[in-house]
Amino acid sequence: MKKQTAGIHHITAIVGHPQENVDFYAGVLGLRLVKKTVNFDDPETYHLYFGNKAGKPGTIITFFPWSNAYKGRIGDGQVGVTTYVVPEGALPFWVNRLAKFSIPFKKAERFGEQVVQFDDPHGLHIELVARKDGERNEWVSGDITSEVAIKGFGGATLYSSFPEETEKVLVDVLGLQKMAEEGDYRRYQSTAEIGNIIDLKVTPGLRGQMGVGTVHHIAWRAKDDTDHLEWQSYVAEHGQYVTDVKDRNYFNAIYFREPGKILFEIATDPPGFAHDESLETMGEKLMLPAQYEHYREKLEQSLIPIEIKNLD
Numbered sequence: 001m002k003k004q005t006a007g008i009h010h011i012t013a014i015v016g017h018p019q020e021n022v023d024f025y026a027g028v029l030g031l032r033l034v035k036k037t038v039n040f041d042d043p044e045t046y047h048l049y050f051g052n053k054a055g056k057p058g059t060i061i062t063f064f065p066w067s068n069a070y071k072g073r074i075g076d077g078q079v080g081v082t083t084y085v086v087p088e089g090a091l092p093f094w095v096n097r098l099a100k101f102s103i104p105f106k107k108a109e110r111f112g113e114q115v116v117q118f119d120d121p122h123g124l125h126i127e128l129v130a131r132k133d134g135e136r137n138e139w140v141s142g143d144i145t146s147e148v149a150i151k152g153f154g155g156a157t158l159y160s161s162f163p164e165e166t167e168k169v170l171v172d173v174l175g176l177q178k179m180a181e182e183g184d185y186r187r188y189q190s191t192a193e194i195g196n197i198i199d200l201k202v203t204p205g206l207r208g209q210m211g212v213g214t215v216h217h218i219a220w221r222a223k224d225d226t227d228h229l230e231w232q233s234y235v236a237e238h239g240q241y242v243t244d245v246k247d248r249n250y251f252n253a254i255y256f257r258e259p260g261k262i263l264f265e266i267a268t269d270p271p272g273f274a275h276d277e278s279l280e281t282m283g284e285k286l287m288l289p290a291q292y293e294h295y296r297e298k299l300e301q302s303l304i305p306i307e308i309k310n311l312d
Contacts, residue, residue, distance in 0.1 A: 003234050004175030008153050008195030009219040009251070009267040010049075010060035011082055014072065015122040016212045018046050018065035018306050024120050025050045025061070027311035028101050029084075030144035033283035034273045036306075039064055040248065043292050044302055049250075052152055053139035055273040055282060057221050058195035059152030064216065067304060072211025074125060076161040076204055077261030079215035081125040083115070085154035085194055091116055091130050093148040101311070110199070111180055111187055123213025129154045134194040142312030155197030156218060157185070160260030163202045169258045170198060173238045174220060192221070207261075219253065219265035228252055231266045249276070249289050283308075 015021045025031050034055035039045040045066060051059035061082065074080055086094060091114060098105045098118055105118040108127075116128045128150075137149040160166035167186065170176045176188040176198060184203050190196045208214060222228040228245065232254050235242045242256040251267040258264050273282055286303070288296055 001234075002175060003173075003231065005190055005220040005222070005231075005266070006196075007058055007190035007192035007221055008156065009057045009221040009265075009269070010062055011079060011153070011156065011215060011218050012062040012064070013082075013124055013215045014069070014210065014212055015063045015065050015120070015124070016069065017067045018048065018063075018304050020121045021048065021063050021065050022306050023309060023311065025063075026141065026308050028097070028103070030139070030141035030149055031059075031061070032139045032141075033308060034060070035250065035287060036283055036285065037249075037287045037289070038292060038299060038303075040289060043288075043295065043299060046303060046306075048306075049273065049283075051273075052137040052150075054279065056152070057267075057269045058192055059137070061153075065304075066212060070211045071123070072214035073206070073209040074123070074159070074214055075206045075208030076159045078159055078208040079156045079218050079262065080159040080201065081117075081127055081157035081199075082215065083127050083129055083154035083156060083197070084150045085131050085134055085152060086128055086148060086150055087136065088130050088132050090148040091128060094128050097143075110185065111182055120213075124215070127154075133196075142310050151194055153195035155195060155199065157199040157201060158218075158260070158262055159201050159205065159208065160262060161204055161207060162260045163200055163204065166200060166258055166260035166262065169238075169240070169260075169264075170200065173235060173240070195221075217255070217263035217265050219267040222266050222268045224270060225252060225268060228254070228266065228268045235266070 031050040035049035039047045049062045134151040136146045179187045185199045188198045240256040246253045253267045
């Protein structure tokens with residue numbers, strides 16, 4: 001039985017000061033803070049989730065903010081670029097918005113598409129692309145309306161230590177379809193309307209170093225718990241060492257490091273982010289898993305306070 005992921009579930013990165021992270025992704029990019037929790041493996045560190053209004057898979061970027069931590073280096077063995085998709089005709093708005101906040105950017109073209117490239121405050125490479133597919137994001141923030149708001153991920157660019165081996169995993173394991181090749185990149189597509197385009201850099205470079213300003217892992221979608229267990233067996237059958245299932249409260253997760261050294265996760269779409277707080281109030285309160293609830297007072301005192309600001 002051949003399996004096929006719908007596309008990207010989420011992307012997780014390491015950043016610096018949490019308020020700078022919130023100001024950029026909520027204040028400048030207009031994403032919704034859908035969950036404020038802690039790193040389950042390091043509970044004295046936030047785990048912040050940003051996405052569309054409903055926090056749907058394919059829209060979620062998550063962060064471990066490590067204030068004053070060492071700087072990483074983007075390179076092979078990592079997601080090199082995170083791509084967001086906006087509605088057709090919205091790129092001029094975003095060019096003006098980046099200029100308004102004095103964020104340097106470049107315009108480029110790849111596979112016949114215009115992209116706007118820039119970095120976040122901690123060095124992550126971001127780009128915007130306009131496409132028709134994908135539902136509008138109804139989360140309204142400052143001057144950002146649903147007509148121009150980020151819909152979710154357009155995709156990602158992978159930097160691999162062994163691109164040919166990474167391609168085999170993308171196609172033979174995850175079920176992506178190879179679409180095109182242009183210059184130093186190959187393009188692959190999954191079935192979802194967003195989070196569905198993966199570009200693979202085919203020339204290896206310098207190995208990345210984990211730290212602030214780098215992506216920790218990229219997660220792919222599983223439909224439910226049954227599908228997830230099938231994925232666990234399927235990945236193992238294809239020669240990859242895969243972890244036990246980890247309960248992340250908002251999804252279940254398994255992990256494997258593909259041969260190109262990029263950490264891959266497969267995560268379930270359910271239960272989602274509204275099962276422990278309402279859709280209307282998501283992101284307002286610090287939410288803790290049961291094993292850390294008795295540390296709430298201590299954690300609320302030690303975590304750096306953050307707030308959502310209207311930067312417009």
